[in-house]
Amino acid sequence: MPTSGKPDSAASVVEISQGLDGVRLDAAIQRAFGRHSRKQARQAIVAGAVRLNGKIVKILARTVKQGDKLAIDEGSAPPKSPPSDRFLLPTVLFEDRHLLVVDKPARLLSERVPGENGVAIQDVVRERYGATWLVHRLDAGTSGVMMLARDEQSALVLSEAFRRGQVEKAYLLLCAGDPGAGEYEGALGRDPSHGRRFCVRPDGKRARTRYRTLAIKDGVALASARPETGRTHQIRVHFASAGHPLLGDRLYGGIAKTAGARPRLIGRPMLHAFALAFAHPKSGAGLRFVAAPPADFRELSQALQLTTDFDATDPLW
Numbered sequence: 001m002p003t004s005g006k007p008d009s010a011a012s013v014v015e016i017s018q019g020l021d022g023v024r025l026d027a028a029i030q031r032a033f034g035r036h037s038r039k040q041a042r043q044a045i046v047a048g049a050v051r052l053n054g055k056i057v058k059i060l061a062r063t064v065k066q067g068d069k070l071a072i073d074e075g076s077a078p079p080k081s082p083p084s085d086r087f088l089l090p091t092v093l094f095e096d097r098h099l100l101v102v103d104k105p106a107r108l109l110s111e112r113v114p115g116e117n118g119v120a121i122q123d124v125v126r127e128r129y130g131a132t133w134l135v136h137r138l139d140a141g142t143s144g145v146m147m148l149a150r151d152e153q154s155a156l157v158l159s160e161a162f163r164r165g166q167v168e169k170a171y172l173l174l175c176a177g178d179p180g181a182g183e184y185e186g187a188l189g190r191d192p193s194h195g196r197r198f199c200v201r202p203d204g205k206r207a208r209t210r211y212r213t214l215a216i217k218d219g220v221a222l223a224s225a226r227p228e229t230g231r232t233h234q235i236r237v238h239f240a241s242a243g244h245p246l247l248g249d250r251l252y253g254g255i256a257k258t259a260g261a262r263p264r265l266i267g268r269p270m271l272h273a274f275a276l277a278f279a280h281p282k283s284g285a286g287l288r289f290v291a292a293p294p295a296d297f298r299e300l301s302q303a304l305q306l307t308t309d310f311d312a313t314d315p316l317w
Helices: 025-033 038-046 121-129 152-163 234-241 295-303
Strands: 011-015 050-052 069-073 091-095 099-104 143-149 168-176 181-184 188-190 198-200 209-217 220-227 271-279 286-290
Touching: 011 025, 025 038, 025 050, 025 069, 038 050, 038 152, 091 286, 099 121, 121 143, 143 152, 152 271, 168 234, 168 295, 181 234, 198 234, 209 234, 220 234
Parallel strands: 143 271
Antiparallel strands: 011 069, 050 069, 091 099, 099 143, 168 220, 168 271, 181 209, 188 198, 209 220, 271 286
16 A cells, blocks of 8 residues: 655645556556545646656656655646747647647747746647647657647547557757767666756666758758657757757757857757657547747758758658
8 A cells, every 4th residue: 555645735645555556647646545536636637736756747648656756736726827928829730629739839838847937838728728638748948749638538548649659759850960870779767967867777768769860061960850759858868878969958968059150059959849640539540740840940950051851851751
């Protein structure tokens, strides 16, 4: 049985026992706390009322492991929608009763994270679409294609598709050096020397990324990456560990300013979620969405003379 921890203000806390190791988050809440139905557990997750090891988690398919600290804020409610910010509004690529697909701008958060300031995508779309379910996430500095479920059953179907590797993803990035073509297989885990970083480590979770260089000029490459797993910071860590950190990715050693006759500051890691392909959660029909890189990515590519026809690039090679 899970052992209870001390309450943190209005939160109830338990430590995950061996019997719940590997169990889905919503099921773990139901079994660990004993007073929540599975539906109530999912509602708490969507409302941002659940914390795993001190961090808010909103992904239904997340699993827990022995020793994790699981907390529920019993008095929590979904945050009110913030004032609209025209610089943060995502472009809607697709919508129906079950699904919302958007082109997320950089610096718009996928979810609210303690200690990280900013607006979350669910807050931005709530006024028009009501409650949405998060089924995957992009780093705050990453732009591009992102999906949200619009009902609980669709959220479960899509979360399971991600877990099973049935969602195809392709990214564009700018990095140091020439990675060439191939795949990275390094397992990823927390970097013990830095609380915010991840690193390749033998006891980490399996992670695999396919990649290829699209163009190279003066020691900088435009590359495409296809992550076949979905670990936190996966592409950023894999490229950095191979000696090819992403431009603007200061967390992993990427340069923050370009050299040459026209130096310019780089305001974020140069990573863009270019394409997403998956089955519709209700009909099963195959869907495929592509979002061209935003202005900062295109302008930097042009300044570095890394030109390619983004519209003609096969995003799911």
